[in-house]
Amino acid sequence: MQAEIIAIGSELLLGTTVDTNSAYLARQLARAGVELVRKSSVGDDTERIATMVSEALARADLVICTGGLGPTLDDVTREGVALAMERPLEFHQTLLDQIEARFTAMGRTMSPSNRRQAYVPTGARIVENPRGTAPAFIVEDDRGTVIVLPGVPYEMRYLFENAVMPYLRDERGITDAILVKTIHATGLGESVIGEMIADLMAQTNPSVGISAKQARYEIRITAHGASQAEAEAMLATTEATIRERLKQHVIGDEPLPATVARLLKEQQLTLALYETSTLAPIFRALSAVNGGTECISGVLIHPLDRAANEDAAAILSQTGAFGIVDRWRADLGLAFQVADTSDQSGLTAVSVTLVTPKGNRQVTRNYDLRQTEGWEFVATLGLDLIRRYLVGEAA
Incomplete structure (x- = not known):
């Protein structure tokens, strides 16, 4: 399975908010054996959201969107995804009841604008959100699956771990594992290291890449296996080769x-x-x-x-x-x-x-x-x- 992440919110494009959600989802998808092929951001615009979702579905089996599920007029992720999936929004009284009950439990009065959060695309699977007022949802069609999660980080993480991961394992049959190992090195230039492990960098699985900072180098090994054990074995073999070639220039697993x-x-x-x-x-x-x-x-x-x-x-x-x-x-x-x-x-x-x-x-x-x-x-x-x-x- 290949996946794309779309982070939604104009604040992400203005630089006023850092997108930590995509980094979290990328790590979780890798652990689940789902190959992430692209991450992108889009502002709060219905047409642009719809376009990005449609384009992502043309490339990947799974699209995960975060953000834009709030009650205000600029929260248009529901509308954008509904447009991309060619399904009208449908009101659910049960969702509105749950939202109102949460406000009551907090000793607050629900605003009329929260009614917008009770709409999801027709036929979507509703993912109830016990941590907030924004329900998530999953929409499937012949092109693939779109999972829409709230942008509030602790709500998003809770729903991913307790609803999305069980869905991917139990219903989509995700059993693969993608493991990443970082080896730190120094004392050689990036180009020299690249030449010493050029053959490893040319292979696709495990894949090997280098990033440089302050004359210190991070060599990342990514292994995709049919099981945890298979991925670990691939990592170990490649790591041993790198350590043998770079010798004393390898710092180890830590900076x-x-x-x-x-x-x-x-x-x-x-x-x-x-x-x-x-x-x-x-x-x-x-x-x-x-x-x-x-x-x-x-x-x-x-x-x-x-x-x-x-x-x-x-x-x-x-x-x-x-x-x-x-x-x-x-x-x-x-x-x-x-x-x-x-x-x-x-x-x-x-x-x-x-x-x-x-x-x-x-x-x-x-x-x-x-x-x-x-x-x-x-x-x-x-x-x-x-x-x-x-x-x-x-x-």
Whole structure:
């Protein structure tokens, strides 16, 4: 089965509301073995909704719509879907009674406009909504199935888990499984990684893709199997191949900052930081993960009073690392120093030093520090230096 998601609401197109519903549904459909082929958004317009639903049915067996089931005049999802399915709206007194009963239970008086929520396309299967006033519904025809859910996230999630999933399993016979595994890597460029696993990226099942951010890479494996066990086996085989090819550049199942924090805690080691930018990119990266600061003994932020050339930056980086280890009696000291850039390339040399009980490690790289993202690359460089030491990689 292939599916499409249509998120309905003009607020989604204006950017005032973030569409979290589609992300949730995508994850749930994958777990159920339903292949999602497209996600889209449309405003509160009857004709446009009808067009999008009709176009989606031409491509997919299952279309899930969210939003636009409220009582106001701009809630026109019912009308749009009815138009697409060529079925007039039909009033249901039982639905209106349920809506009114909910208002009574809340100690409120139902507005006359709520009557609109008691209409669904003729012949639709009604999905009662015990969490809100907007009933959902399912419409089937020769082209496929359209499931319409409210846009309020907690209502949508409840109805999907308690009504839609049983429908897909029990009546549509969904038994497949789609599993996704993400492997984190660093230390190589995206193009290099792409070349090393090009054959895996060319296959369709399991499929493999790469996304890059801050010199860290997420390699996603997606396996579609006739059962959970089959999909797991396909994932495991592909993951093993990727790990073998990328070797020490694979961080693991978790992002780099989380890996460093976990390894420091497991090995009961403390870390001191010396950062020469008030942005403190390394401390900020560790602070963003659970337990990331528990092993930090201290942080010294000390921008240079005057510019240093690349050689001086390397010396100052090393001196800073030794100084913070001594100051806070830390097991590890990490420092970076930024050199002066006099050419027009816009790149700045950054020297990073890690002082450890087993020796010192130093590396220098060039980054564009004119934008905030450049400092995130510095964080990646420093954290990966720590990670490689903690996993026993030779200097």
